[in-house]
Amino acid sequence: MRVAVLGTGLMGAPLAMRLLEADHEVWVWNRNPERAEPLRAGGAEVAATPVEAIAEAEFVITMLSDARAIVEVAFGKQVRGVLRDRTLIQMATIDPQESRELAAAMQEAGGDYLEAPVLGSIPEATRGELIVMAGGEEAVFRRCLPLLRCFGPEPRLIGEVGKGAALKLAMNQLIAGLTASFSLSLALVRHEGVSVDDFMTLLRGSALYAPTFDKKLPRMLEGDFERPNFPLKHLDKDTKLFIRAAERHALALSGIKGVEQLLERGLLEGLANRDYSALYAVIDRSPPQAEDRDAREADAD
DSSP: OEEEEEOOSTTHHHHHHHHHHTTOEEEEEOSSGGGTGGGGGGTOEEOSSHHHHHHTOSEEEEOOSSHHHHHHHHSSHHHHTTOTTOEEEEOSOOOHHHHHHHHHHHHHTTOEEEEOOEEOOHHHHHHTOOEEEEESOHHHHHHHHHHHTTTOSSOEEEESTTHHHHHHHHHHHHHHHHHHHHHHHHHHHHHTTOOHHHHHHHHHTSTTOOHHHHHHHHHHHHTOOOSOSSBHHHHHHHHHHHHHHHHTTTOOOHHHHHHHHHHHHHHHTTOTTSBGGGHHHHHOSSOOOHHHHHHHHHHHO
16 A cells, blocks of 8 residues: 655654555655654655655555644645545544544545544554554545554544544543652652552552553653653643543543643643653652662661
8 A cells, every 4th residue: 555654753653664564655754854764764765745745645644743733734735736535544633623624624625534543652653552543434444444453453443533533632631640640649659758669569459550650650760751752742732632622511620730730830841852751750849869768768677
């Protein structure tokens, strides 16, 4: 299958590589051309413009930062003429209403549209283990399945356009809420001198446990938030999208708005490009030093 991938950042690059490994013909484009060049070695054609990539492809995958970027890149004046008879697979996290608007624009341009946001990050994308949540017409979904199965073993059609986007926002709200809640509990445990091992052992054996706690625990304990799989700024963006979507339904939002404030503080403190587990550093303003913990444990003994 002939595929154009627009956006080869943290997630777009491994998605393009998965397509290449499955022997699809792939054209890639990125706003910063240098970020697309490593895919050339894997067999991709690097396009100079989005128009060039789309013109060669049957399917166009967008993994761009937000809906505004998608409109600029995939629906610009020069691009609209080459969208006819193409299928656009939109994979970024956007507002359900934004996704419906993109579907309408694609229909007007003479093509088909499928939203297919994913749950997971770079390791899952590299291994083809993402959870794919599609929204759109069943016929379009089935036509895209050979591509979607490159990214995850069981792509699922959630319903019409907008429903996949809504489910993705619901999942990312849980990421924000769970990370904030775990960070707060971990901070209290550490400052009170409770063994982190005891805390985690009891937590793992309870109904409260989520695997993401163990995944992010080393970063929080070590204060190492470099080399992000999912930067804090993206979680802030997705949290705002969730709030905007939920406000349309008059949902009570005080809890997630509190998390949003913490994320915004993280951005102001220069953590935008750090892993989202840096939320811990915002919550625990003065994390206990290793020697302080050791002293407290010795006193307890």
